[in-house]
Amino acid sequence: MNTDAPSLPARRRRKAERPAELLAAALEVFAERGYSAARLDDIARRAGVSKGTVFLYYANKQALFRAVIETAVLPHLAAGEALLAQDEGDPEALMRALFAGYWRVLGDPQLSGIPKLVMAEAGNFPEVAAYYHEQVVMRGRALFAEIHRRGVARGVFREGDPALLCQLALSPLLFVCVWRSSLGGCDAGAIEPDRFVEAHVDMFMRGLMPAASARSSS
């Protein structure tokens, strides 16, 4: 099992690198097992330290959990906001870029455990859920809503409740990302995430256009 024997276990003092390593290890284990079933000992081992060390950097298990959630997503969101602020181009292209951006994050196997984790544990950590909702969900929606607004103004998107449309736009991405880190193992190869997302974006963009064609809703 453990074939670390040859490489000397070389205990090292690396105050600077530990937090990030612990966070990465914790994200893996939390995503695999869920909060309760994740053992601090496993997280520590995967980060290459002993359990006691974890408590040197995080007050307790819950604090570690919070830190994982907070640090994994926020930078990406901020990047998206920055990009949107400076780009004033074609709303349709911008919308596709937004999808690509979301998917760059959600599609990353490293990060795709986060949504599943948040959903699964929201009931046990109302404060974390509230924080995530405010800092991730709301901001993510705002990004979408802004692009949609510009598109409607130019007449290239049809109108509609932005929150609803955003949910409509993102739920397949979120779902495939949750799927991959849960039933993905059983379902291997059935659906290629990239192809799936591409198909969804095409379909969504078509549905977002003003009803120019003959068919009207019943």
Next chain:
Amino acid sequence: MNTDAPSLPARRRRKAERPAELLAAALEVFAERGYSAARLDDIARRAGVSKGTVFLYYANKQALFRAVIETAVLPHLAAGEALLAQDEGDPEALMRALFAGYWRVLGDPQLSGIPKLVMAEAGNFPEVAAYYHEQVVMRGRALFAEIHRRGVARGVFREGDPALLCQLALSPLLFVCVWRSSLGGCDAGAIEPDRFVEAHVDMFMRGLMPAASARSSS
């Protein structure tokens, strides 16, 4: 807190009703807390029995978990299959009926904890995940694929990989159902599930029609 004092705790022997009551209680607690964090004692209490009684009906916690998953969904799926077998009507109407059926199940707050539970715990219970995939996912897809096939045959649906289209069709429903039992609390009122599903179905059906309009994908 506990104001059960007045009503006599009346211990009763009810062999027949216990399993269903335990299953219902277990579903609630598992869905709220996740597998590991759910205490057998809570489940028992919520079912109105003592912890020991649980073990009279289920060998252990894992067996109870399996039973919850298995009994909650299968009957509905079977009903859907039966309905499809006898109805030979218009594929478009049938497809809308399928959505309505899925949503009748997924939209039920009682049952909506199941998908979240399965996703969250798939990593900890590979056998349960495999079972669910085979007995629920595959059969659910088959239902969709059959209707899609009929629609393509009559030329009212455009062609495409049925598995992919099915995922596209269902992921918003699944997502909103998972959402409701996780971040739904924070997000109360932001999106009405029924309206959301309605919007999705309309949009999806429009996307499923053959490309009769001028716009083609670049």
Next chain:
DNA sequence: TTTAATAATGACTCGTTGGTCAGTTGACTT
């Protein structure tokens, strides 16, 4: 080389919880 400061360890404690079982009590038979 010696010393001081502190990063890291791992054996320990202690609360929690899955699972057991000897005893209790409700319901049915005679």
Next chain:
DNA sequence: AAGTCAACTGACCAACGAGTCATTATTAAA
């Protein structure tokens, strides 16, 4: 009313895992 069966109970046990802390090892400064 007495007897019998088994559904039900709850005190108990053992395992497990979060969190502690006295000790050890590493690094940089003196």
